[in-house]
Amino acid sequence: MNSTKRNHTMKRRNFNALLAATATSLLGLGLTGCGPSSGSSGKGSDTFIIWDYESDDSAMGQAWARAVEIFKEKHPEVTVKIEDQTFEQLQKNAKIVLTGDDVPDIMEYNKGNSTAGQLASQGLIEPLTEQATERGWDTKLAASLQTTARYTEDGLMGDGDWYGVPNYGEYVFVYYNQDMFNAAGLSVPTTLKEFEAVCDAFVAAGQVPLAEAGSEYPMGQLWYQLILAHADRSFVDAYQLFKSDVNWTSGPVKQGTDKLVEWIGKGYIAADSAGLTAEDAGTAFINGSFPMFVSGSWWFGRIVSDMAKTNWDQFLFPGANLFPGSSGNLWVVPANAKNKELAYDFIDITLSEEVQAILGEKGGLPVAGDPATIKDDKTRTMTDNFAQINEKDGLAFYPDWPVAGFYDQITSAMQSLINGSKSGEQVLADLKAAYEEGKAEIVVED
Structure with missing residues (x-):
């Protein structure tokens, strides 16, 4: 798309x-x-x-x-x-x-x-x-x-x-404002622990680190990326292709959700982002209001043109071998x-x-x-990262794909987490019910 x-x-x-x-x-x-x-x-x-x-x-x-x-x-x-x-x-x-x-x-x-x-x-x-x-x-x-x-x-x-x-193809990665990183004396993280350390440093300086949007896809994709940081291909096959059952009370889904709840509590995500759109989040990053934006390659051309005077770059979400994305x-x-x-x-x-x-x-x-034939550095980096993901069979599709109406269910769940109206356990119970109901309509047991 x-x-x-x-x-x-x-x-x-x-x-x-x-x-x-x-x-x-x-x-x-x-x-x-x-x-x-x-x-x-x-x-x-x-x-x-x-x-x-x-x-x-x-x-x-x-x-x-x-x-x-x-x-x-x-x-x-x-x-x-x-x-x-x-x-x-x-x-x-x-x-x-x-x-x-x-x-x-x-x-x-x-x-x-x-x-x-x-x-x-x-x-x-x-x-x-x-x-x-x-x-x-x-x-x-x-x-x-x-x-x-x-x-x-x-x-x-x-x-x-x-x-x-x-x-x-298309995939999700991290756009970052290198000027803001340099001003804070921070380097690109290579592990999830280092990523959290970068976020902690920004929070300590009074800066919310992640541009986010709860009323549309970005927050749901961040949730899924955190799940994927704890997952392998067998989980993707279960979640996306129904090859086995998904465990909603332990394992990757629980670990990723717990981590997101922790990040919200630590101030990595702005409290008012529950009502923001993808356009709001992307524009806020482009305008320099946030140092990082976890989103897809479909933003690349816009960021190239709108941030021409800003020192920015990109990196793969650290600590993961699987990433939201697809053909x-x-x-x-x-x-x-x-x-x-x-x-x-x-x-x-x-x-x-x-x-x-x-x-x-x-x-x-x-x-x-062949990414090596691309002349522009940033375009070549984005394409080379995509090629590396494909070589490792690392595309995990998108969180709302499995069943009908799941996009709206995930969006509502993310808003509940941001504004604190529901716990992680409550959100997962709601998502499990919607997922299982949708799956039952698709998969007919022998």
Whole structure:
């Protein structure tokens, strides 16, 4: 998900929360605009139709523009037609549109059980396992990136056939104001204990260390990151993919929650942050009101431009081997697409060295690129850190992904912790109830 077409709240309100949100008036989704050339899966057409929702000046938009040029060079007999959609249009209308004949040949779509998984389970998008093997996509993408590409026959993410292919990624790390660190005589921490020592030093100087937001995703992601600092891949598989039961009274969830409660009590997080938005937190960091901001790569371009006169940098959350993050959106091929082979060729091109290099240079986090080719130091650092995470299978997705409506449950829980209206134990009891109820609706026991 990128932030160029929608606000940060929508960016992190996952596929489940988006589908659960109150429906608003929708624009048409190209029901009459594709023309007969985009019809059923019969003979091929000389018009290749792409649907995406990235802005032209985004990293993805610029990289994919080059991919289209390469595609045209390879297939000069084909006319390429790019039709801009919006995230919300495809999120709400894809199931309806893809049952008809007027479909694109390839489209950008969101990953997850209730989005790509649902389309896969309904037979609306083409299985890509054979192509992934023959074309080497399965060797280019790290295991945690492949998780979002694969779905069971019931539409559950993480297993079964490939139904989509990502070509960029996103993850959460720590942005920090180096001027404020230097003024306080502090260095970048490399362990969780050192991170707490840095926070203690700022608090002692009367400075709240972390820019936070309780009414949107940042606080929930910090909670999850603290859980991940005590977790391993088996926990992620249990929490995200339901491969085993999650323990809500001990282990990583309890340890991470206890640590967050401790941090709130020690003043690492401002008391008024319960009502703040992601925009509030990000802007406060950009303006120099806080020395650190734990958030995602989707803020990178904004911070680069808005903090051009400030000495800032980034580091991975210390003391963890797992991090909130995932692949970006997927390329999917509608089952009724007319030019499936051309769609596979286009996916190949977006994973090519040249296109991935453009993604990397523009800060788009390539999934198969070489960070060493990136000229800008900060962009190279962000991309290199992402590559290192992928090499260690370190992406752990996002805390609200497992069940429908969990984003709102987590947000409410974080606000309760910040304002002290509930204890950690009470919050975990509430979250466990919501999680287990949602899981029961998804997983049918044999």
